Amino acid sequence: MTITPSAIGPDLSAHRAPALGGFNLTALKLEVRRLTRNPRTLIISLVVPVVFFLLFGLNKSYDALKDGHGNVAAFVMISLALYGAVVATTFGGAMVSIERAQGWSRQLRLTPLSPVAYIAMKIMTALVLGACSVTAVYVAGILTHKASMSTGLWIATGVSVWVGSLLFAAFGLFIGYLLPAENVMQLIGLVLALLSFAGGLFIPVSQYAPTVQEIAKWTPLYGLNELVHTPLLGNGVDWTWVVNVLAWLVIFAWGAVWKMRKDTARV
Numbered sequence: 001m002t003i004t005p006s007a008i009g010p011d012l013s014a015h016r017a018p019a020l021g022g023f024n025l026t027a028l029k030l031e032v033r034r035l036t037r038n039p040r041t042l043i044i045s046l047v048v049p050v051v052f053f054l055l056f057g058l059n060k061s062y063d064a065l066k067d068g069h070g071n072v073a074a075f076v077m078i079s080l081a082l083y084g085a086v087v088a089t090t091f092g093g094a095m096v097s098i099e100r101a102q103g104w105s106r107q108l109r110l111t112p113l114s115p116v117a118y119i120a121m122k123i124m125t126a127l128v129l130g131a132c133s134v135t136a137v138y139v140a141g142i143l144t145h146k147a148s149m150s151t152g153l154w155i156a157t158g159v160s161v162w163v164g165s166l167l168f169a170a171f172g173l174f175i176g177y178l179l180p181a182e183n184v185m186q187l188i189g190l191v192l193a194l195l196s197f198a199g200g201l202f203i204p205v206s207q208y209a210p211t212v213q214e215i216a217k218w219t220p221l222y223g224l225n226e227l228v229h230t231p232l233l234g235n236g237v238d239w240t241w242v243v244n245v246l247a248w249l250v251i252f253a254w255g256a257v258w259k260m261r262k263d264t265a266r267v
């Protein structure tokens with residue numbers, strides 16, 4: 001008796017891996033929709049940065065104080081837009097910890113979706129939320145008529161903040177794989193607040209003690225904060241800021257990939 005392959009099971013020889021590792025816009029839309037349905041994430045990412053701007057960026061003296069090619073209110077707005085984008089992208093990336101706890105990551109591994117495509121979708125989802133956060137703060141700046149700078153600078157600084165927040169999308173993924181779901185969200189807020197103070201988002205680094213200033217230059221938000229303000233201040237780019245951003249991006253991205261591979265190996 002001859003046993004044919006069809007008698008054993010279906011012929012899978014003609015099946016091919018999906019294009020782009022399974023990445024598609026439908027899956028991306030579902031990821032974005034799922035993230036934006038979380039009220040806590042929306043409040044922290046969209047509402048809190050706007051409230052901070054309304055509290056700290058509307059000082060009457062800021063209207064008249066020039067700062068580079070704009071005023072101090074514009075400087076504060078950029079800082080708080082960066083804070084909002086960093087929070088949004090970090091939370092967006094760290095949602096992977098909840099997915100792991102719920103078993104969703106294991107279910108995805110049964111599909112043709114490749115790890116690279118999965119990471120790409122998580123980063124793009126985080127960047128969508130980051131764009132919403134930047135837009136919310138900038139709209140507040142426009143409606144209050146406090147922030148003053150040219151149209152080109154509004155666009156340049158906004159895009160710089162949004163693109164720069166990619167660094168913390170990688171950070172969020174790393175933390176999401178590193179920590180269990182019950183701890184990650186509680187720690188993120190504290191860690192980002194400390195990094196924001198160290199990086200000069202809330203208080204200029206120049207106002208710190210000399211020793212603290214030197215330490216601050218090694219923190220993840222320092223270089224990014226300096227770079228996003230460069231178009232407004234017009235003071236040129238220091239190469240150490242770029243190195244700071246790239247170095248931390250490599251660290252966070254490598255950490256996320258390393259932890260993802262270890263997590264995948266356990267399944």
